[in-house]
Amino acid sequence: MSHATSPVLVIHGGAGVIKREMNPAREKAVRAAMTKALQDGYAQLKAGKPAIDAVTAALTVLEDDPNFNAGRGSVFTHDGKNEMDAAVMEGDTLSAGSVAGVHRVKNPILLARAVMEHSSHVMLVGDGAEEFAKEQGIALVDPSYFRTEERWQQLQRALKEDEQKKPHADLETAKHFGTVGAVALDSQGHLAAGTSTGGMTDKRWGRVGDSPIIGAGTYANAQCAVSGTGWGEFYMRTVAAHEICMRVSMLGEPLQRAAAEVINQEIPSMGGNGGAIALDGNGTIAMPYNTEGMYRGWIGADGVPHVAIYDDEPDPSNHPPAPASASSSSE
DSSP states (O other): OOSOOOOEEEEEEEEEOOOTTSOHHHHHHHHHHHHHHHHHHHHHHHTTOOHHHHHHHHHHHHHHSTTSSSSTTOOOOTTSOOOEEEEEEETTTOOEEEEEEESSBSOHHHHHHHHHHHSSOSEEEHHHHHHHHHHHTOOBOOGGGGOOHHHHHHHHHHHHHHHHTOOOHHHHHHTTOOOEEEEEEOTTSOEEEEEEEOOOTTOOTTOOOSTTSBTTTEEEOSSEEEEEEEOHHHHHHTTHHHHHHHHHHTTOOOHHHHHHHIIIIIHHHTTOOEEEEEEETTOOEEOOBOSSEEEEEEEOTTOOOEEEEETTSOOTTOOOOOOGGGSSOOO
16 A cells, blocks of 8 residues: 555553542543653654654653553562563564563663664563663663552552452452553554553563564554553463454454454453554554553544543444443453
8 A cells, every 4th residue: 555544543551440530630641641642643644754653652652651551650570670561563564573571671662663673583572672772772771760659559559469369359450451552554554553561560470461472462464553451361362463453454354343353252251351452554443442441542634632541432433331241350
């Protein structure tokens, strides 16, 4: 596809236990950050830049904002560390880059892009990824940069529950959410996707979720781009992002149906939950989720940023409310 297209950018800031009782100041801050992410990303598209530029511009805004579980504000592992993962993919070339288990990379999404563009590899992890970051001049910071008191307290509560061996359902579910992601369609008709996360509160043994795994939490081809957010183990087992795009590109399913079938049927049927954003080459948007809410935003031809959080706020998917049974995860 090389004909001129109306650019579109879609973002998410995580799905999960998002309740109306959210502190109004926090809600305002979240909406402001998402609006800025949309504006910064869309400015790239309006300037005729490729989709990948919009994806990384939007995601650096969310990584820098402590209200999201990515970059600054990432959750803590069982050992009290921050371990971050990220991935990017370009649909027209199938080029991809990802990083996992980094501790000092200020913007993991930029390192994932550097892996894609400046190495012969797709995925780098841990110390090696940080060594590569140094070589590429990617900003490294002291690990204390990522710490927020709120995330630290979440870990303390989780550790207390570990001792009592009594997981609290809400907290157990909340552990699995809070990724940020973006998908974009540029004026050349090319798609790109990116996802960044701080992982899971109280995670152990260097656990890695779906976000940096190409095809699981992040995927783009010439017809479709997807970024997921949810219980990563289920997105990996269903190769969720890839499956949505295969349904669109190989089976010819409409994007919204393909995304809803994977996110709202297949994953919950296995005991998982979460959401995703998806975009096709025509600029059709899908935002399925089966939780109480999903931080989501979109900007298209009118250049107006739209942000929604709760289930009763309209979005381009117009998805039906989640069935009650899908709103909390099994342990």
